[in-house]
Amino acid sequence: AQSVTQLDSQVPVFEEAPVELRCNYSSSVSVYLFWYVQYPNQGLQLLLKYLSGSTLVKGINGFEAEFNKSQTSFHLRKPSVHISDTAEYFCAGSGYAGNMLTFGGGTRLMVKP
């Protein structure tokens, strides 16, 4: 089964600074990866996903992620964060099309003024 690890439980950053949230996955024959965002007391919504093709994936709200097969990573980046980006971010993956998603433990992004 696919496993997903988010290396940082919390990431504090100042407003307008760049940020990277790290995600590593266990290798498999094929891999599908997702980033979801959760605002306080709400459900999750999709930021972006990698299924195949270009390794640089652009998502909503100015976020992007790069699929790196050699490092088994799918880190999420944003060049300049806003206060409104304060939320919990989840990386998720599956090993093949018929499998269920496995979620990482989440990273809480705290943007400070």
Next chain:
Amino acid sequence: DGGITQSPKYLFRKEGQNVTLSCEQNLNHDAMYWYRQDPGQGLRLIYYSQIVNDFQKGDIAEGYSVSREKKESFPLTVTSAQKNPTAFYLCASGQRGGGTDTQYFGPGTRLTVL
């Protein structure tokens, strides 16, 4: 508006009681999921269903039960056998089910056992 609704938003239960959490979707999705969220542990899959009248256990099904009598509805019952039920419960749906599917989440139900 299309989406997923969960009710109630907050639920309090006494020990020994069964409670049922509601999940409804009007997205015409085949697949539906229930997750449990605890601080620092991410989301863990309880049950999922890819077709009406069929469902499968996830990673932590013990103490929970589900039904899928209609495509749009996937209620979750937390039974008295669940030893530590206090958590945030999230329902999701997906068009087909499976690892490539984008999942759409409801707003969640926070269950507290008194």
